[in-house]
Amino acid sequence: MTDPELERVARHFKQLGEMMRLKILQAICKKPLTVSGIVEATGATQANVSKHLSLLAAAGIVTREKAGQRVYYGMKDPLTVKMCELVYTQLTKSG
């Protein structure tokens, strides 16, 4: 890969390198949730969740769909969840 390509891949991984964001992804991995739903699921503040969702959406990791005054966020690519599981089993395997 060229440097710009590596840069993009790194930026993608960086988004997955924050526990709060993984928590958010875990909350929406089954089905899309509203921001307040995610707030409730994660226990984080609304502002913090909203900020993380903006980053995740900008990175193309989550989808965003307005429904009235609510906004539903969902997983864009099932591969992301798979990757988290892969890393998890990889970690538990090596102790």
Next chain:
Amino acid sequence: MTDPELERVARHFKQLGEMMRLKILQAICKKPLTVSGIVEATGATQANVSKHLSLLAAAGIVTREKAGQRVYYGMKDPLTVKMCELVYTQLTKSG
């Protein structure tokens, strides 16, 4: 996953979320290289490469093997390279 588990997964992804480290991984993904070999391959300074390698080793992403005064670093798990490729195709797919 529990919070501590998510924390570990996040920490792992965070290591992959830096271009310089991806560059290093790309350099050693075929076969292990010495630190100076990686320095040459990446163009980074020796101190910087060494620091990143310490982090990667601590995260269990690379292997470390001394051979005389040289130290060979290699990929610990081929899955890591697969993941990078997955993200790359995922990104190029979505533009």
Next chain:
DNA sequence: TGATTGTATGACTATTTAGTTATATGTCAA
């Protein structure tokens, strides 16, 4: 031994960014 080479590390700076607070924006109901 001393000199040299390969690797690691401590101290420092600058940058990035997670989280908070307060507020703005947008949407619906009465």
Next chain:
DNA sequence: TTGACATATAACTAAATAGTCATACAATCA
């Protein structure tokens, strides 16, 4: 309209960390 609710964002603080420079440590060779 007004009021209530849902989401986004600006300003800020504090913490983490990439990169640099100098130097320490370790292993080899003359």
